[in-house]
Amino acid sequence: MSLIPLIYSDVYLLHKPKHTHSENPDRIKRALEELKNYPIISPQKVSEEEVKLIHDEDYINLVKSSSEKESMIDADTYTSKETFNVALYALGGALKAFETNGFGLLRPPGHHAGRFGKAFGAPTLGFCIFNNIAFPIRKYALTKVLIIDFDVHYGNGTQDIFWNDPEVVHIDIHQDPRTIYPGTGFPDMIGGKDAEGTKINLLIPPLGGDDLYEELIPIIQSVIDDFKPKIIAYSAGFDAFEGDGLASVRATEWTYYNMGLLSNRFERKYAVLEGGYGVGLIRGLKAFIYGLQGEKKVYSKNTSSDAVKSRFRNYLSEEKMILREFWKI
Numbered sequence: 001m002s003l004i005p006l007i008y009s010d011v012y013l014l015h016k017p018k019h020t021h022s023e024n025p026d027r028i029k030r031a032l033e034e035l036k037n038y039p040i041i042s043p044q045k046v047s048e049e050e051v052k053l054i055h056d057e058d059y060i061n062l063v064k065s066s067s068e069k070e071s072m073i074d075a076d077t078y079t080s081k082e083t084f085n086v087a088l089y090a091l092g093g094a095l096k097a098f099e100t101n102g103f104g105l106l107r108p109p110g111h112h113a114g115r116f117g118k119a120f121g122a123p124t125l126g127f128c129i130f131n132n133i134a135f136p137i138r139k140y141a142l143t144k145v146l147i148i149d150f151d152v153h154y155g156n157g158t159q160d161i162f163w164n165d166p167e168v169v170h171i172d173i174h175q176d177p178r179t180i181y182p183g184t185g186f187p188d189m190i191g192g193k194d195a196e197g198t199k200i201n202l203l204i205p206p207l208g209g210d211d212l213y214e215e216l217i218p219i220i221q222s223v224i225d226d227f228k229p230k231i232i233a234y235s236a237g238f239d240a241f242e243g244d245g246l247a248s249v250r251a252t253e254w255t256y257y258n259m260g261l262l263s264n265r266f267e268r269k270y271a272v273l274e275g276g277y278g279v280g281l282i283r284g285l286k287a288f289i290y291g292l293q294g295e296k297k298v299y300s301k302n303t304s305s306d307a308v309k310s311r312f313r314n315y316l317s318e319e320k321m322i323l324r325e326f327w328k329i
């Protein structure tokens with residue numbers, strides 16, 4: 001069994017809040033403790049110029065000037081002196097993850113950062129600086145890419161960047177946005193004119209457990225079979241884990257392991273860290289990596305109450321109706 005390389009550098013610890021904040025350097029220190037025997041590859045920094053592949057110049061300048069001033073970009077998103085520099089290394093980490101089929105254990109996270117920064121009316125950038133998962137796709141002009149974003153929050157920034165790109169199918173599984181940041185990410189958001197159907201939003205109601213994710217897996221598998229991607233890219237957030245802290249979904253190891261298994265037949269895959277603030281980063285991350293490696297594991301799954309299940313089924317019937325216009329599911 002070959003272990004998946006982790007892309008990591010102590011540089012990632014230099015983006016740090018002045019006061020207590022959920023998104024802090026300890027997150028990846030703790031995760032790393034759990035993955036001690038894994039090979040580590042150092043990222044390189046990308047150039048400022050290259051960031052323009054995914055972000056508008058004004059937004060890049062905003063990050064740079066906030067970082068120099070060590071100010072808050074918005075109510076959720078801080079910068080420190082090194083933030084701009086660290087964010088360039090985070091993009092480099094995503095690139096290295098792509099090049100090595102590895103896992104980018106990096107920060108700051110990126111999936112809420114759209115072309116112009118805040119995306120689809122989100123109130124803030126939700127701790128994100130540059131969109132890491134998007135970078136390798138634009139840098140190498142990749143086609144036939146499937147992004148799976150299982151962070152509990154909607155990856156609005158990623159969806160914004162690829163909104164009009166039919167070569168990038170983006171499946172985003174998240175807690176019902178009526179109940180959580182960023183407040184959008186509904187099933188009827190299907191992509192721009194020439195990319196309709198390539199943006200797929202699947203909702204989990206608050207208190208939903210592994211049994212609901214289990215029902216989504218065959219749907220994701222059908223899209224994979226139909227689209228036939230050349231590469232699977234994961235926006236890997238672990239904040240849907242039960243008790244992780246910022247959400248009310250109740251996923252456990254079962255869900256993360258099975259998310260990893262989805263790419264088993266694929267030679268080309270990479271993942272970058274998004275959210276995850278507590279137990280998810282320990283137990284969820286490990287299970288996901290076992291899945292990515294195709295390691296045989298048995299996890300038990302938890303179940304949702306009938307009320308939660310019925311709410312989920314309502315979403316699911318709408319989601320399936322929309323999806324059937326575009327995909328064989």
Ligand SMILES: [Zn+2]
Nearest residue numbers: 151152153275
């Ligand atoms: Zn999140």
